[in-house]
Amino acid sequence: MLAKTFGSAVHGVNAKTISIEVDVAQGLKFFMSGLPDSAVKESQHRVGSALKSSGFFMPRKRTVVNLAPADIRKEGSAYDLPIALCVLQASGQINSGKLDQYLIMGELSLDGNLRPIKGALPIAIQARQEGFKGFILPADNAREAAVVKDLPVLPVSNLKEAVDFLEEASVIDPVCVDAHEMFATRQNDYDSDFKDVQGQENIKRALEIAAAGGHNVIMIGPPGAGKTMLAKRLSTILPPLTLNEALETTKIHSVAGKLIRDTALLTTRPFRSPHHTMSNVALVGGGSNPQPGEISLSHNGVLFLDELPEFKRSVLEVMRQPMEERRVTISRARFSIDYPSNFMLVASMNPCPCGYYNHPEKECVCAPGVVQRYLSKISGPLLDRIDLHVEVVPVSFDEMTANRKVETSEQIRERVVKARGIQSHRFQDHESVYCNAMMPSNMVKQLCAVDDAGKALLKTAMERLGLSARAYDRILKVSRTVADLAESEHIRAEHLAEAIQYRSLDRDGWAG
Template identity: 50%
Template structure:
């Protein structure tokens, strides 16, 4: 007898339909045959499924059984096919209402006892179920929360194989999860919150951070150890505008595909902050693998990618970031397939001015030779530096600043100014399809010509700066973008000379530190 269920396979961050076909009662030795390009985890599902069925009170097939995962040309990975395979087997044995199975997309891992375990990618599966016009999605209870964020499709959480069968046989009622009760809409508890008021001094750095956040610009902080670079970077998400719902769904779809949303610490309505260690590989940073998946730059989509100790990263790992930073997306080609992932990130990097960290420090003497300093700084290429809009020095803090008990300006006050500037940009780029592109940093050349006009005097000033600092054409565009952001923060319709001068001084480190 034939039993069929509907499931899905993850390709990158998107879900593709998979039909699970089971034929039981075949002549021959009693054994299972699994076909359809399964990986090792899928091949092992037959042992989990048989044990789960037996421990749930169901008889297992005593005949030859063929399981086909169609389409056969699409590689299947992970344990998410346990539940649809088990239900297809039971449907072929007339233990489950097969007429109901057509209405649902089903995914879930099974334990040997028959309990369900969470799987990754249920948000993408919910989007697929909506596109296919399915009545709903049946998934483990632990994975249902993120899927419930998709409007227009009912999400039914199940805790075991037996519960899923009784639901499909109309013997048990499961109410679909309401979207507005998803745990992903909660904010972090007070004990986990950090604030810019805890940062002492560093007023110039705070100003640069505010400009960077307001326009979505990349930022490089250069300073001695202990000057507060990492502390400031970790607080940048606290002044970023809250994500719009479409931005948040983009964030979660990537994190869900990577499985990071299965942990409770990531279940908050906030922008991502990713801080990979400098020993990370090219694949870990960009994405890839035998079956291509998201890397750190995609996991930071619509949020912050923080690279601390920037020169310590492998040169090859940094160079692969150049094109994704420019395009806001990354294309990964492997033998298993080709995927394109979004990676519209705000890159925040921090580094010391030299190997010992004390070049230019007034309180400590630098012990590095000139060749050592040159080798250290040459680890960051000019093309990568060109893609970083603002460079700012973070000087060592004075004892008086450390002893000052008066709190600095809070994140709430800084965020209000950033949100006001972003609202101007949202209106300016309201016709842009993607919310992540509605900021000054993502302006195209035609948009720069339209929104970043300067007069002749300002043009001469910028030309002089370009010649003195030996800046590239890309740096020219980025100065105009930053100047436009500074004007937005000031509420000015046009770029003033003061705005342009401030934007230029954020590029002055190009020559002084790297060339």
């Protein structure tokens, strides 16, 4: 007897429907076809134990499981539940006419209970597009999938519940999630706030400019100056996620299995801070079973690389192309996968190995030439993609203990949102550009024109400070953002002056 239902395979951040067919006939042995990986092949043992624990049995006949299309590789343990239900139907232990009307996914434990799966959100989106009557899945994934409208999401905790529903012996109420209400109430649920930061007003200003224009930023300063604390608060002043951005970001975390249990939707911008011992694959994604890397997990958010020179040079270099293209392509012999990677890079570093070069109080003990060698660990092409270089100095005791009023993240965010609104209007005819940092060179010349006073200031800065040619466009982009924050239509000399001070690493002789 033949039984059929449907599951799904996730490739990249999208899903493709898979037909699951089981035939039980005279003969012996269990066969599985359709390019299953080891985890799928092992489902025979999980399904057999789960059936026995749930009061059923594995048929002692020739059982053939086919996962179609047969030329697409099937990965993971999420096919356990649909295979088990098809085995029951094909062996006559249940009789349901609804099996092929639903998309079914779930990993079985040996006692018949269900474990959560990866990629529930993209699978639910695909199920709605293909018009399935509903999506049967583990209860732990139900809220995540229920974000998708017009698709009944039916949570089950074990195999017996799924059987009873399909045989109409019980009713399962679909899970309902009001994504708009949840999104509206949790957009600003951050654990940190700029009001906790005493002093460092110049660094706060630099981060405000970075957030307003989408600029990458690097902070250089001694240990304990507050670089990490400031970086962690950058996401709190970025414009709130739109619903489309939240869905796109949630899909990536869902595919990677990084969503917290019972989380329906990511409502705040992600902040990722990987350790400097990470590999190339961990950063950009990939592997034998490709998974999104840190640059994709920080999509629409912030990627923070602490102690930048300690990262392997090869790791940093593979990040250059995704930073430009806002996506990363993982290519293999049989397929190619695209992951979005539109993130803000925030990096921090000590100015030298001992950490105290240019320190106002402590003396640097590094040998001559060591500082320059330390900084040279970061390549010029990577620095070329970072708009703001900010020197961080330690906070004095008086500043730490001062009882002065400090701006909150919400107050800073209001100015950032207003500046982003100006940029949205400016770039409304350019689909691939929506903030100042994304402007190509030809657009910089057109939209960042300066007057004679500004040109004179730029010329003086280039000559006296020894700024490199690559700094020129960066200064213009940052000055455009400074002007937007000031709600100025034109870039004035004071906007350029502020932008010039954020090019520390471009100055001749900065590292001795």
